[in-house]
Amino acid sequence: ATPDFPRKLVLLGSTGSIGQSALRVVEQHPELFSILALAGGRNVKRLAEQAIQFRPPLLALLNAEDAPRLQDRLPADYTPEILTGSPAYVALARLEEAQMVLSAIVGAAGFAPTLAAARAGKAIALANKESLVLGGHLIREACHRTGALILPVDSEHNALFQALAGHGGEHSQPYRLILTASGGPFRGRSREDLHQVTREQALNHPNWSMGAKISIDSSTLMNKGLEVIEACQLYGVPAEQVDVVVHPQSIVHSLVEYDDGSQLAHLGLPDMQVPIAHCLCYPRRVTLGLKRLNLAECAKLTFEAPDLTAFPCLRLAKEAFAAGPSHPVVLNAANEVAVDLFLNGKIRYLAIPEMIENALAAHSGTTVDTPEAILQLDKETRQALIQS
Ligand code: NAD
Ligand code: MG
Incomplete structure (x- = not known):
């Protein structure tokens, strides 16, 4: 079951790229949400700005030493409780009043809070793919036991979720899942060409503006490798049933193929507010002040196979999951x-x-x-x- 509106939200990783996009969605539909907690990492300034705008009763940040600096930035008439350290994120993830948790911390640090939200039966808007890579089996088991619902924020998995909706049951299982990949900034380069690439070149993603870690992962195709595992964990399929196709325009966000050969795709301009809003408001669809896709304007959508010699990380991830x-x-x-x-x-x-x-x-x-x-x-x- 999905929670009623207005939804009581906990946003973990609110100061990151996903967190900020989530707040853009909330800002456009304030009547649908009540924010209980905003949790950032080390960015005190941005967390303070968000806190002043949304005024949640709870805030969290990573280092206890930073709490006074955060407090100093808040106005006198607003005195939220400030939690610190890794246990704070777990506490917020299972907060009694919380109905929905956005899991948007980066890396393995997102695992414990995501598992806590699953164990507490929350609706989880899941951006932190690493938590499924680390312990998808435990998270799935917890969701099964508590009725916690995972709504995938990752654009490919959100696309799959939408293309799977209304299907299922023993006679309409997906035949295969097809993840699209932009190919990142080094698409088309050979392994030799990659010896000299710099940090700045690797961070310069052609279609998405994201946090540093996932930007590097996109350039090595490790992001796609993690996403293959994420898809296997979310939809209970083996890695052989998940294919990857490179699609540099990032308009087709992924596809589901059924036994009869039908492939259902999800299309849209690349902006994370779309899958985030889909999750935060699910099953409601809301308007977003974004440019809409016009296929005649894009004119050309191209597809190619990934180059596993230049980008071995995709292969390594598939092998690791199988092992x-x-x-x-x-x-x-x-x-x-x-x-x-x-x-x-x-x-x-x-x-x-x-x-x-x-x-x-x-x-x-x-x-x-x-x-x-x-x-x-x-x-x-x-x-x-x-x-x-
Ligand atoms: P980001 O680096 O922009 O933001 C990370 C957030 O986590 C920040 O709020 C930061 O303060 C916080 N944080 C960092 N380390 C922490 C720690 N140890 N403990 C608690 N908080 C910590 O990252 P992002 O791009 O927003 O990505 C967040 C997650 O969403 C990642 O798992 C990423 O793979 C996934 N994701 C991101 C995008 C995207 O477009 N950015 C798309 C799909 C999936
Ligand atoms: Mg993705």
Whole structure:
């Protein structure tokens, strides 16, 4: 069941790219929402601005030392409770009054709060794909038990969700899921061409403006690899049933193919407000002050196969998912470490897939049937990589 309106929302990662787009949606339809909590990470200034505009009773940020600076920026007549540290996000995710949680923290840090929201039976607008990569099996099990509903914010999975609606049942299972990929800023380049690419070039995504980590992931195709796993976890299909096609215009957001060969696609101009609004307002459709798609204007939509030699991360992600539930944890941790090192100028671009491949090669599989085991493996993988 979906919550009534106005919906009591908790926005985790409100200061990020997804969080800000979510607030643009809320701003346009204030009567549909009541914001209980805004949770940012380290960006005190932006969180303060958002808090002053939306006035939620609860705020959260990562470092306790930053709380006084946040407090100082707020007007005297507004005194929200300020929570800090990782436990704050978990507490907010399962807050009694909350009906819907936007999970838009970046990286493995989003796993514990997402699982907490699932265990508490919330409607979850899920942007944090890493949480499904780490523990999709636990999140699915929790949703099944509590009736928590996952609404996928990721544009491809939102497209799949819409193309799957009204289908299902034993006679209309999807035959395959087809994820589209923009190809990122380095589409068409050979592996040799990628030796010299810089941080700025890698961050310069052609169609979407996003956080730094997912921008790098898009350039290596790891983002698509994580999304294949995300699709498998959301829709209960094996990786062989998920295909990827490169579509540089980012107009077709993904497709579902049925047994009879019919393919249903979702189209639209690329703006994350569209899938975010679909989730936050589901099943209601709302207007957004955005340009609408005019196919005659786009004129040309092109498609091509991904180049797995230049961009091995997509293959690594598929192999990790097939290898067992602990391998994606290692894949994700190694990717986060490598991307961080690359963003800080410590390693070259092609060392990203190398580090991930080496970490996976060194991993022989372990049981990850509790969140503690997952987070322990995540930590050990990071430590091993940072030491070497
Ligand atoms: P971002 O870097 O712009 O924002 C991340 C948010 O998380 C910020 O609010 C930041 O303060 C917070 N944060 C960072 N580290 C944290 C930590 N350790 N604990 C608590 N909070 C922390 O990232 P983004 O682009 O908004 O992406 C967020 C998530 O959504 C990612 O999982 C990404 O894969 C997914 N996603 C993003 C897009 C997009 O268009 N940006 C599209 C699809 C999916
Ligand atoms: Mg996506």
